Amino acid sequence: MESINSKLKSLIEEIEKLPSIGPKTAERIALYLLSLEEQEIKKFLDTLTDARANLHLCPICFNITDKEICEICSDESRDRSSICVVEEVNDLLAIEKTGSYKGVYHVLHGDIDPINHKGPDQIKLKELLDRIKNSHIKEVILATNPDFSGDMTATYIAKLINSIKMDIRITRIAVGLPKEAEIGLADTLTLSMAIKERKEYK
Amino acid sequence: MESINSKLKSLIEEIEKLPSIGPKTAERIALYLLSLEEQEIKKFLDTLTDARANLHLCPICFNITDKEICEICSDESRDRSSICVVEEVNDLLAIEKTGSYKGVYHVLHGDIDPINHKGPDQIKLKELLDRIKNSHIKEVILATNPDFSGDMTATYIAKLINSIKMDIRITRIAVGLPKEAEIGLADTLTLSMAIKERKEYK
Missing domain, CATH: 3.40.1360.10 (Dna Topoisomerase Vi A Subunit; Chain: A, domain 2)
Structure with a gap:
């Protein structure tokens, strides 16, 4: 017998499809969305629906x-x-x-x-x-x-x-060490790029 | 003049209210939700609405x-x-x-x-x-x-x-080092708890 409720599971699965969201975060978001008051969830859904209905790509730059x-x-x-x-x-x-x-x-x-x-x-x-x-x-x-x-x-x-x-x-755009980076901790590829792309000291 | 569209901004702000979601992830999720096909967003919203309408707390354990x-x-x-x-x-x-x-x-x-x-x-x-x-x-x-x-x-x-x-x-529940932890890298508090809570070797 599955101990996790199937409707909760479906909701978590839908949320896991979002970018940058792992299973643990999906779970927290699902429980949060379930706990919202009616007016809070309405605001969330209205904002989403309004954005989807009215936003499009700029015909010049595609922003x-x-x-x-x-x-x-x-x-x-x-x-x-x-x-x-x-x-x-x-x-x-x-x-x-x-x-x-x-x-x-x-x-x-x-x-x-x-x-x-x-x-x-x-x-x-x-x-x-x-x-x-x-x-x-x-x-x-x-x-x-x-x-x-x-x-x-x-x-x-x-x-x-x-x-x-x-x-x-x-x-x-320039590639190199991030500002405030510690050279000893930088990843090898970035560091080798930073050396390769070095500039004259003026 | 604000260069970010106000409707997009509102959507990002709504998403930032979700737990564990920083501004960058909120931006990515907003753009993703805008890019979804009509049937995909419908499935997402239907699952959420269905879950909210039908889920409640168990009267015994509050699961x-x-x-x-x-x-x-x-x-x-x-x-x-x-x-x-x-x-x-x-x-x-x-x-x-x-x-x-x-x-x-x-x-x-x-x-x-x-x-x-x-x-x-x-x-x-x-x-x-x-x-x-x-x-x-x-x-x-x-x-x-x-x-x-x-x-x-x-x-x-x-x-x-x-x-x-x-x-x-x-x-x-027990407190101690996580399994597979490296003692040299463990945080001080956890390590001191792991020593304090040590058990007899059997």
């Missing part, structure tokens, strides 16, 4: 928005000659939080990863090239993840841009 | 169930003379997963924690004492967390049980 054009693309103070290319919307959100970038974005919604059968046609790459062709872009910052598929995606995009437009600055 | 009496209390093969007292339902689930306990439970739904103004009346303590008074219990295992408030709760309950019924075995 998430409920406006016709997203907040960043329609902000006149942003530098539209600089496009920062990221894999996912949360990468954009992370860069926005730094406050150190004032250009616009292009969200690929994925990367090129032949091992997992993800080709250039499955990401918003054609749309990026169209933007570059049809507007005055000075710089494209390739901010895909510094991992195997992200590096490959960046290299692939850089080559494509070069082949259609030569007078454009193409850059790649 | 979560959709039956009149929970799966464990109604299982004739369980030893009803042994009650394992836990703080929360997820503690019960964790102990069930070990498969090493064949008695029944009592879920307190909290602990006694004067610092946070949580007194004995806010947990299912009276109900536990009634069970002990009115049925033939041989052992009560106090499996509240081995932390300040959990220890205090266990001590408090042990004294109360002793005051109403003397012929009952009251035990406390």
Whole structure:
């Protein structure tokens, strides 16, 4: 006889499908959702339903928005000659939080990863090239993840841009030790990259 | 001008209220929930609604169930003379997963924690004492967390049980090194407890 109730088990299983959620956390979240007052769960569900009904992708940069054009693309103070290319919307959100970038974005919604059968046609790459062709872009910052598929995606995009437009600055986000890192505790790959990518002391 | 969409922000904020969820994970979960197909989100919401509508607390042990009496209390093969007292339902689930306990439970739904103004009346303590008074219990295992408030709760309950019924075995779950732990890496408090609570080698 199963000692865990089947309805509770189903709920835990649904929650385990969420990203970054292990079985223990799923259990805690399930019990929490069951314990919420009616008005609290209503607020949660209403917010979710409202967000799903009204949010869509910006037709220019593919950020998430409920406006016709997203907040960043329609902000006149942003530098539209600089496009920062990221894999996912949360990468954009992370860069926005730094406050150190004032250009616009292009969200690929994925990367090129032949091992997992993800080709250039499955990401918003054609749309990026169209933007570059049809507007005055000075710089494209390739901010895909510094991992195997992200590096490959960046290299692939850089080559494509070069082949259609030569007078454009193409850059790649820096890889190195995280700030405040202890060298003795850094992972070998990051440390070897930090040495390889060392800069002149000025 | 805020660069993050307000509806997305509201959704992230709702998700951040869930236990064990930091801001980054909340962001990932929000984007994931937005990306789900209609039938996937429907399944998620239906499971949640069904669970909330049908699950309640077992009137005997306060485990979560959709039956009149929970799966464990109604299982004739369980030893009803042994009650394992836990703080929360997820503690019960964790102990069930070990498969090493064949008695029944009592879920307190909290602990006694004067610092946070949580007194004995806010947990299912009276109900536990009634069970002990009115049925033939041989052992009560106090499996509240081995932390300040959990220890205090266990001590408090042990004294109360002793005051109403003397012929009952009251035990406390063991504290010590986790299995496979490295002594050199163990935290000081656990290690000192492991030494203090050492047992005769047999």
